[in-house]
Amino acid sequence: MPRLTLEDRRFIADGMADGLGYAEIARRLNRPTSTISREVARNIGSHGYQPDQAEDRTRQRGRRPKQHKQVARERTEHQFEGKLVAVLIEKGFPRMPARALACLYVAESDSLTAAELVRRLKVSPASVSAAVQYLSGIGMIRREHDGRRDRYVADNDAWFRSMMASAQTMVSWGQVASEGAILFGDTSAGARMATMAKFIDHVTEDMLAAFDRWRHLLYS
Structure with missing residues (x-):
């Protein structure tokens, strides 16, 4: 169903001023009653429901930069990574190896270098070195040579x-x-x-x- 237009919003305001209920306004606009009630609840202010302001707010919400969605996605991914770390710790992993393994699992790349792990985890190179040594020792990751660097892979067989x-x-x-x-x-x-x-x-x-x-x- 198409979105409400400015004319629809003005009709809503006029209908409310005439004492019409949401159901009657919805019937005349051929809309679900819930559409009208949500529209008013979302946009009503100290001066009541103002159709022009409601139109402006709706347009502004539609123009929110994609950066906001990216930030929200990154926050969700970070929260998931934290859950994965908690599960690994519950399984018996030390905290830093658990963080390193979770980082490898959620990374977009198939592998990460030690320097990349340092940047992502915001810890010292020594901490990452100890973590990958532990994970390699128990077979949870494998090391691949890439020129003069080592890359670490969360092995499917682990x-x-x-x-x-x-x-x-x-x-x-x-x-x-x-x-x-x-x-x-x-x-x-x-x-x-x-x-x-x-x-x-x-x-x-x-x-x-x-x-x-x-x-x-x-x-x-």
């Missing part, structure tokens, strides 16, 4: 490797539990160990099967 590492840890728990079940035999401790081993074995088997089944999504 989460697969991380989850596989968790599964391997569970395998180790299951093996220890199985040994305990054998060692303690037909005792309360042995029964607890046997139950633990059975549960971990089944869960781990399902996890590994799921990882293998959905790994292709990382490269689609």
